Amino acid sequence: MTGNPTMDTDSGLLLLRLLSGLLIAAHGVQKVSFLLGGRGLAGGTEEFRHDGFRGGALTALAAGASQIGSGLLLAAGALTPLAAAGAIGVMTVALTVKWPNGLWVQHDGYEYPLVLIGIATALALTGPGRLSADRALGLPYWPSWSAAAAPALGVAGGLAVRALLHRPPSPSPQAPPRSP
Numbered sequence: 001m002t003g004n005p006t007m008d009t010d011s012g013l014l015l016l017r018l019l020s021g022l023l024i025a026a027h028g029v030q031k032v033s034f035l036l037g038g039r040g041l042a043g044g045t046e047e048f049r050h051d052g053f054r055g056g057a058l059t060a061l062a063a064g065a066s067q068i069g070s071g072l073l074l075a076a077g078a079l080t081p082l083a084a085a086g087a088i089g090v091m092t093v094a095l096t097v098k099w100p101n102g103l104w105v106q107h108d109g110y111e112y113p114l115v116l117i118g119i120a121t122a123l124a125l126t127g128p129g130r131l132s133a134d135r136a137l138g139l140p141y142w143p144s145w146s147a148a149a150a151p152a153l154g155v156a157g158g159l160a161v162r163a164l165l166h167r168p169p170s171p172s173p174q175a176p177p178r179s180p
Helices: 005-032 040-050 056-076 080-101 111-126 144-165
Strands: none
Touching: 005 040, 005 056, 005 080, 005 111, 040 056, 056 080, 080 111, 080 144, 111 144
16 A cells, blocks of 8 residues: 555545535435425425425424534534434434335435445544544544444434334225125
């Protein structure tokens, strides 16, 4: 291997943080605005209702804000355990919505949320690297328990949101029996 292995690792973490964090944030922007191909807050609200969630615009705003906030923090490498937990939480909700469709994204499956959960978990475990806001602020070393807490809290938070806001599917009405 040539070059400085530490710098290669830090550059790799920076690229991973920027790509995943900005994609998560952009997805949140789409939920609440017409930017980046979004359908505005009404479109975000409709998407959540279609997926069986209650709460309307408030749910779309909370999801969008969570994605924007956690994505931007992750991209910057700021408050990394908290940012990772937030990203894992919102992607856990997305995974539960897509779960019935199977793994593969071409069938609207949960492949993409799972990859983002894996990336956020890896960043919680490795830390953001030297090229990060955490490092610039003098916070490069989070306690070791935070690496395990971030994924656990993210998944638990996502599942709690799902349990609190998702309506169980209502049974389809049956036609009355015919008289002979």
